[in-house]
Amino acid sequence: MKKLSWIFSVTAVCALLSCVTINIYFPAEEVRNAADRIVNEVWGEPNDQPAETQPEAKPAPDLGSWLRLLGPATVYAAQDIDVSTPEIRAIKQAMKERTADLQPLLQGGQVGLDADGLLAIRDLAGLNLRSRGQAKRLVEEENRDRLRLYREIARANDFPDKADEVKAIFADSWRQQAPAGWYLQGRDGAWQRK
DSSP states (O other), rough: OHHHHHHHHHHHHHHHHTEEEEOOOOOOOHHHHHHHHHHHHOOOOOTTTOOOOOOOOOOOOOSSSSHHHHHHHEOOOOOOOOSSHHHHHHHHHHHHHHHHHHHHHHHHHHHETTTOOOOEEETTTOHHHHHHHHHHHHHHHHHHHHHHHHHHHHHTTOOGHHHHHHHHHHHHHHHHHHHHHEEEOOOOOOEEOO
């Protein structure tokens, strides 16, 4: 009986010491930093952009007393957002190559950024039939690649069900980093020049 009691006590102490709670959260700030880097890479670094800063490391928990050592601990799983898979690199490269063709359409106001950060045809007046077709094709290709990029980032970072959150974060980045003079569409559908 003493042996059984001793085994139970040792097991209870081991179980208590090994209790760790891991909080896995959607790393919105890390995704936001990755979105800003990708938008800058695709559109080109603006000259007045501040230098990139490294995120602050979370301080190690204070273990102050032996009592804390015996209780459960909370560990936060920090994620380093992976944006360098072969698929992501290929998508970014295709977007970069398309940027030179999209820039005149964005600057001219024929194409703008909608509320979801996707491209939208705003007004094709003044373009010939061939240029209209090219504008539509470019917008479709760009939007298809943007949506693929968001899904791939979510998948590569083990939160495939969060592609919509990634899309929303990227939408803010595309819209915030759009140069002055480009058209942005509000939630009400109205276009305004930035």
